[in-house]
Amino acid sequence: MPATIRDVAKASGVHVSTVSRTFSSPHLVNQETRNRVLAVAENLGYRPNRAARALITGRTHNIGLIVADIANPFFPPLIKAAESQARDRDYHVFVADTNEDSVTEEKLVQALAKQVDGVLLCSPRMSNDLIERVGRDVPVVVVNRLVESIPAVVMDVAQGARTAIEHLAGLGHSDLALLGGPRGSWTNREIRRSVIATARAVGVNLTVLGPNQPTEIAGAAAVDAICRSNATGILAYNDLMAIGVLEGLHNRGIRVPEEISVVGVDDIALSRLVRPKLTTVATPTAAAGRTAVDMLLAQRGEDRRTTAQVTLHTELVVRDSTGPGPRATGVPASGTARGQVASYAKE
Amino acid sequence: MPATIRDVAKASGVHVSTVSRTFSSPHLVNQETRNRVLAVAENLGYRPNRAARALITGRTHNIGLIVADIANPFFPPLIKAAESQARDRDYHVFVADTNEDSVTEEKLVQALAKQVDGVLLCSPRMSNDLIERVGRDVPVVVVNRLVESIPAVVMDVAQGARTAIEHLAGLGHSDLALLGGPRGSWTNREIRRSVIATARAVGVNLTVLGPNQPTEIAGAAAVDAICRSNATGILAYNDLMAIGVLEGLHNRGIRVPEEISVVGVDDIALSRLVRPKLTTVATPTAAAGRTAVDMLLAQRGEDRRTTAQVTLHTELVVRDSTGPGPRATGVPASGTARGQVASYAKE
DNA sequence: ATGAAAGCGCTAACAA
DNA sequence: TTGTTAGCGCTTTCAT
Secondary structure, eight states: OOOOHHHHHHHHTSOHHHHHHHHHOGGGSOHHHHHHHHHHHHHHTOOOOHHHHHHHHSOOSEEEEEESOTTSTTHHHHHHHHHHHHHHTTOEEEEEEOTTOHHHHHHHHHHHHTTOSOEEEESOOSOHHHHHHHHHHSOEEEESOOOTTSOEEEEOHHHHHHHHHHHHHHTTOOEEEEEOOOTTOHHHHHHHHHHHHHHHHHTOEEEEEOOOOSSHHHHHHTHHHHHHHTOSEEEESSHHHHHHHHHHHHHTTOOTTTTOEEEEEEOOGGGGTSSSOOEEEEOOHHHHHHHHHHHHHHTTTSOTTOOOEEEEOOEEEOOSSOOOOOSSOOSOOTTSOTTOEEEOOOO | OOOOHHHHHHHHTSOHHHHHHHHHOGGGSOHHHHHHHHHHHHHHTOOOOHHHHHHHHSOOSEEEEEESOTTSTTHHHHHHHHHHHHHHTTOEEEEEEOTTOHHHHHHHHHHHHTTOSOEEEESOOSOHHHHHHHHHHSOEEEESOOOTTSOEEEEOHHHHHHHHHHHHHHTTOOEEEEEOOOTTOHHHHHHHHHHHHHHHHHTOEEEEEOOOOSSHHHHHHTHHHHHHHTOSEEEESSHHHHHHHHHHHHHTTOOTTTTOEEEEEEOOGGGGTSSSOOEEEEOOHHHHHHHHHHHHHHTTTSOTTOOOEEEEOOEEEOOSSOOOOOSSOOSOOTTSOTTOEEEOOOO
């Protein structure tokens, strides 16, 4: 039913290869001929079949975008930016959701592999080994994770977490808690490492809680443990958890930031819509999406050994969920000596 | 580099057509042969190339999902559900974002047409004519819109809006306002029609504001007009706008629900995270996504004249943003007589 | 039950 | 500058 290259050839009195050239290498065909072919094509509503083209060129002009959970508010801006960038480069994008499952994830990239020129793995749950393996079958760029020999774009959450802890300490909080994220998350490890080091450096007490699911529910559920820890300053793995904490605190009648200060990570749209507005470490998600797409498309033709791993800057956005710590209370919290790190984490 | 059907044929000592059969019509090949071929294929890491297969069968096993704005929190749950359903049926999905632009939208469906077995148009901005036109090139299902002769899945927002108005009136609010959505939105028209009729029926004053962008910003900006209208009960086109209203009201020191009640539409995840928690008309977005995918896949082979248009039920979820209207104030608002509809809408 | 051959829509040498 | 030919990976008659 739809017009093929042959219909156009017949109708314009040239050979199919000429029609092909008109679309793939216009400079190789005579001006007049080209115009005639173009006119006929337009008239017939002809559009090249990319799949057929891919069969011979080996380039599909598609990419795959695999995320853990489309509905997690962290991802949509990333997906949007990546899709937009890809389309600007004349690429279409398959989006797939793994439901946070590593097996689904692997199946997905295998299933997509033949149909795409590359795959973007966002916050992947697969093992490093597996990622390296699939990286040999199909060009891959990972986002929010560092895997040896695989191109990656990550956020400098270590720096962001450090700034957040310094912010809290600077406000006079001497007892802090880190609400950890999911096991196996590279970002979570980075944050924890940085937070522990910074807490030591600035001499504040720190309680590490986790691992936890990266959800609002888990954040609310952690409020018990937070209260037990005596911390007056909380850094959560992400905004969703921080918002859960806000919620849990509110339900207990604990005021933020008067009694406890809360900081999140990501700066999702939500964080300025809750009350109090959330102080958070902003990660450049849209930029990450665009950069990742460009890195993926750059991989073809290039020397594959150029395994760039780019780190994007983060920034602390101070809003209304952080305030001065307890004044005049020179007494360190009981149980933990000043500058001590108490960890309840199992990971 | 990746194994083809020919490699498998050679390695297992059969003809390519036998290999092909083992994958597409296993019952046509001898048990033994089949096992041998399967083993070799597994061993070689062979996976059928869907694009090549599509070239001859005419079926790509891909669908396109076109939305106005991936980052609008209404869409991610719909995308997630649709993708999940599609994958269960062994389909991959292209996701594309039109940025609310009808021209982009049309280009997108044309570009995708050859690569998919059908397209899902979510809250499309195109004209009805255009939608019908593209519906002739490629199977289409629209979501959140009714177009003659095109299969559709819509939400019963008329019913939802009616319930919302009755809820407000039942609480004693006699002056209401409808904060309209974007021009050209089918949902917006439905809501307005229903709200106007219901307001008349239950005898309350109504001010219609709009059209507006369906954003939180626009909601906040509309607070001026809302105050001028003397309304104490507001129904917004969607939750995002309702949340904007909450925000704007808060900034002026007007308390919700004590002084003004606010109702949204959609029940996005956000609506239970803001304070006060938003009373809203819940629309079954995930179900819409799944249904739309099934309708799309049902279109092949079927009689195309079976243009089903299904309507999904909505439900009012009462939370904390609505409360009793002004008591003892028997005096109707100045300027408008009881039961009157004042419209500031241009549409 | 299997093989042979043709062809889906297109591009890419190679000739002319 | 254009036509000829071959073939990408696969399915599908048609024979055998």
